[in-house]
Amino acid sequence: MTKDAIVVGAGPVGLMLAGELRLGGADVAVYEKLPAPSGESRGVGFTRRAAEIFDQRQLLDRFGEVEWAQGHFGGVRIDFGKLDDNHFSVRGIPQFHTEEILEAWLRELGVTVHRNHEITGFRQNTDEVTVQFTGPDGAGEESARYLVGCDGARSLVRNLAGIDFPGWGATRGMYMADVVGSGVQPRPIGERVEGGMVMAFDLQNGVDRIVIHDENLRPHEDRSTLRFTDIADAWQRMTGESLHQAEVRWISSFTDTTRQASAYRAGRVFLAGDAAHIHMPAGAQGMSVGVQDAVNLGWKLAADITGWAPQGLLDTYHSERHPVGRMLMRNTRAQTRLYLSGAEMEPLRQVMGELVGIPEVARHLAGIVSGLDVRYDMGGATHPLAGLRMPPDQVLRRAGAGRVRIAELLHTGRPVLVVAESGAAGEATARCADGWADRVDVAVGTWDDAAAAGTGLPQSVLLRPDGYVAWAAPGSDSLPAALERWFGRPRSTVRAA
Incomplete structure (x- = not known):
């Protein structure tokens, strides 16, 4: 076995996944059949949630000055400026520029993108996957613990894995x-x-x-x-x-072909991005959901590879992301009908225009197109934020370390326990994570008053590497149970974080 993981496809999803795996300590290689980037850009931006993910990995600033765009649902405008949360997407960023930024990031992390290497087949057993490819030097093979197909709508990896791709054929x-x-x-x-x-x-x-x-x-x-x-x-x-x-x-x-893989995993083979779901383009949702696939899967695969993943963690990739893909299929099909049908749809467009004037409706539709509505099942965590992404612009004041945004705490790609309680209670909460110090960071401080006003922020919060709230207090089960559920058993020997 020569690699921990092989990623097939050097689009934004494959590149993002490779970076996440490397941050988690995995040895990863990317195989891409094209000899050089195509320079083409089917996508020209990304949603708010994708922007937050790039921010979490210190990548958003690399895009330079970006244009924040208003949104719509099937051509019906939504006034994002009237909503409490920030749903504005990024527009005018060609996909090839996103790929350039991500590939430069991979070079910094020491990940090689093998261009002009086309995967021709693979075989897997209980321990590894062996990939066959053709490249500039002829045919070859490489083995890895896992293989991830990020190779687009016509995914060879998906086909060879025997994963069905049901859905609806083209009508327009x-x-x-x-x-x-x-x-x-x-x-x-x-x-x-x-x-x-x-x-x-x-x-x-x-x-x-x-x-x-x-x-x-x-x-x-x-x-x-x-x-x-x-x-x-x-x-x-x-x-x-x-x-x-x-x-x-x-x-x-x-x-408007719309299809979704019936499973996102087959043994040691996984799918992400267009290999897992395709649909009519609508507000850069396809690439953005694919990037979210990558960040959900990356830390979980790396946890398994490096030996601390709890039992069943890899199965949560399908259980969390497949429903998101299913909802993506539904909302893009609805938008296509609303946007592209003829005059017979005009009465419904008018009704929708009236409905988006209702704040609750506007928030619901904005969350669908921005990606901020995703919520995962966190078991016993019952805090209102549990399962949602932690707003990345919330600010923590740390003694002697100044102010830090939540997004900055996630730059390393590690889980973070944020302790915003003072006194003995806060010290006790922080000590709960001692057994996980080799894989969970702890940030102690107080919420910035201006940022926290009226937001109902928790006293303490446990964040997964993808930025989602795994536990929060008050209102959840025990912190050690949540730590073990998501980040494995504690070490008997603890080293400083």
């Missing part, structure tokens, strides 16, 4: 183009026109992203036959504006 198609010098009217969340929908927005450095849904067009599964003239002709027919003079950078097409 869309065209996409990145152009320079288009001179078209901006339509950042799309505009319904007779016969379909058109969208145009500034992507980066004068490049416009053009998206077209023509109700008369058949789903275009074979991208090899698509020409820019098809896209430009459709745009002119639907808007009266001409794109024919524009400089073309990239063209593509996609459909």
Whole structure:
């Protein structure tokens, strides 16, 4: 066995997963069949939760100045500014730029991306997975304890693992183009026109992203036959504006095909990202949910590899993420019908427009598209925050160490026990984690008054490496039980964190 884990696919999901595994102490390799990054960008941003995840790993600042975008549900605008939590997504970040940032991070962590290496097969037994590949030097094999397919909608890993991919086939198609010098009217969340929908927005450095849904067009599964003239002709027919003079950078097409893997695990093989779920693009949810898959799976696999994972921890990847994928399928199908259907859907659009004016409805729909509504089952933890992500901008004041945001405490990818109680009670809570000092950090302080006002923050909170609340006080079972449930049995010999 030469590796702890092999990740197939060097898109954002595969790269993020490899980084998470390395942070957790695993020896990981990434295999990618393309000889070099394609430079293409089906995704052009990410949701609020994905932004928080990048922040948790000290990666968000690497994107530079970002554009925070308003949101919508199936074309019905939601006023994020009126909501208590921050649901604003990031727009205008080409996917290739996200991949560049993540690959640079992997180089810093010492992870190699093996480009021009195509996986051709694998075999697994109870102890390892052996991967066959072809590369610049010919055919080869490498073994690892685990294999993760992040290799897209047509995942070879999923197919060879025998995992079903049920769902719904294509019923409608869309065209996409990145152009320079288009001179078209901006339509950042799309505009319904007779016969379909058109969208145009500034992507980066004068490049416009053009998206077209023509109700008369058949789903275009074979991208090899698509020409820019098809896209430009459709745009002119639907808007009266001409794109024919524009400089073309990239063209593509996609459909509303919606499928989800029946299982996210088969023995020592796992799936994440598009290999596990595909759908019509809607607000950068696909890549963002895939990144969340990676961060959920990464620390759990690393825990198993390094020997401290409690029994059943790896099974929680499917039990936690499969329902999230199922809800993603439902919400993107609903948005597709609402957004792209014809005039017969207009009464429902009007009703939805009225409903989003109700704060509770707006919060619910915003949570769906931002990813902030995800809640996991944390067993005996009954605090209102249990199972939710801890707001990353909450500030802890530590004696002699200044102010620190929750996101900063998670930079190392380790679990964190935040103790915000003073006196003997706080000291006793902190001591509970002594047996887990080799894998759980402890941060002691008090909540910043300005940040904590009216938020109902817990006295103490146990955070998983993915930023979700595993335990909080008051209102949960015992802290040692929660520590053992998620982070294994305590060590008999304790070393300082």
